[in-house]
Amino acid sequence: MRVEYINPFIRSLNNTFRTMLSCELTRGTLSLVADRAPIHEVSGTIGLSGRAVGTVVLSLSRGVALRAASHMLLCEATEINDDVTDAVGELANMVAGAAKAELEDLQLSISLPNVITGRDYEIRFPSNVTPICIPFDTGWGPLSLQVGISVVDALVEAGT
């Protein structure tokens, strides 16, 4: 994918954490996910379609998921329950939604968020799409953002 597509997602992640959670992110080194970057315990995923198809994955370590959900729910979350996964899905939705608005030429629409939880899993993209992965630190623990996009004008013209 083209690297310029990643910047709107980084900006929207920073804005979302700042405005929703009063949390400043420290960005780590951007990498391609060829080597399967580590995924954390709670991952919100959003599918994208339009003049491009792709997926955004916002993967939070347990501590970040609980602290973020506590902020959003206005009560202390101590376990990964439906309220917490809904909160993480909503964060992924906000990140994808704001980035979509910036990437106007791609005419993206976004799917429902799903949240994957567990201690032993990987999220794989199709092998012809190389997602970009950016690790961040939050002060509450690590998180990562992965974005994989493939531009598909031909598909759009065919009406899919």
Place this chain on the structure above:
Amino acid sequence: MRVEYINPFIRSLNNTFRTMLSCELTRGTLSLVADRAPIHEVSGTIGLSGRAVGTVVLSLSRGVALRAASHMLLCEATEINDDVTDAVGELANMVAGAAKAELEDLQLSISLPNVITGRDYEIRFPSNVTPICIPFDTGWGPLSLQVGISVVDALVEAGT
């Protein structure tokens, strides 16, 4: 979600397995996923958007994933590698694609497939969406299909 939306996915799953894999499916009892139906080791997920948003999850036990991929790759797959996850993503894509064509009024478009692999994970839908889960047996082992859809005319009219 309305139960009539599930039938195109069931038909397309049956057709995909019959035509691509020469495999007849035996359908188990349809259930709501409120109790978190078991998810198998390799799950292809596809996001849907349009006049509805949602997700399709095709979750295959290890044996089914390997046998299905072996059929598609024309060589024996013995471990869950990128070729196998690409094959499972492609199966999910075919199931979603054929169902989308039947559900014309929802004007769905589909995202890239992602494939989640692992022995310990759950895939959660937003708590305001109750996905429908259908287990199947293949002769090669079990699989399940989960579909969660929420109709969003208001969103579509707002241009998202």
